Amino acid sequence: MADEKHSLSWSIQKIKEAFAEKPITPAEHASALIDMSIALSVAIKKVFLKKSKTRFSEDPLIAKKGIVSFSGRLRIDAMEKFNQTTIMSVVHYFKDQAHLKGNKPAGLLIIYLERNFVPEMLRLLQYPYIDSDDDRDVFDGSGAIINLIAGHFKNELKVLGYEDLEMSHFQSFINKVPQGVDYPRGQTDRYELSFVIDDKKRLVVEMVMAPLVKKQV
């Protein structure tokens, strides 16, 4: 009887171990980030194709860069993206509602747009006209664009087999964010995707993602 109990608890332990989340190694995460950056590119192309049939001049340039943090927050500076006033919008991803409420991000996207190009970008997506001199209009416009991209990226991550994520609402800024933004703890790399429309760099998107768990099949 005692042997049977021992055997049963041993089997249960083995089953639990088999289904337990295995830690993701740095090499696996590095490989996953490449897949995610490609998925992000696909998501962005889908957004623009779905609504506007816009074709990007070429595939995006994807670059891996180090994260610059200050006081535990991700520093964002637009000056290296365009030589003009730049609008940035940020959306965070969370593992679930509890992490969203506790502000523990699993990832984030940042888009960078030349301020003067925001109205044209919106026109491509069939949005109403906005005034590029009006801060509220450009913040809102850039926010509407990142919202579309972030929603589609979330779907592409699911195609890769990841659990569904929660999304924050957007925040928009001009040129820099001195206080930085939250980012997943422990991450050191960000992926930058630059898109060219009509032979000019028009859209830059950055992605920082923590290791994500894939769905159990």
Place this chain on the structure above:
Amino acid sequence: MKILMVDDSALDRKLMSRILQKGDISQEIVEAEDGEKALQILAEHYQDICVVLLDWQMPNMSGLEVLSAVAKVPLIASVPIIMVTASGSDENKKMARDANPNLAGYLVKPYKAEDLLAAIKPFLK
């Protein structure tokens, strides 16, 4: 009767208004920029609202929280709500339906003008 439009993006509200206008929808449009404001409007004017267009990701109170809150108040639970969101996964749709089984529709941004008009027309009074 009025249409309640709830979205933190003024531009998205403007886009919806323009589509409704071009689609000859004559109902007055009431706007709210977050879930809290939407609930306040619903509580005070539910008899005048024929349909709600509700975004998901918003500050203060998300669309999902609004759906859940509305479902718990019998007086306003029958007001048709259509989610209009960039989050289009099956899980999101299920979460929305679980939060409010009376959910009247689910549109994924970017949507086509005709899809928005088709979604709201059955509820116009």
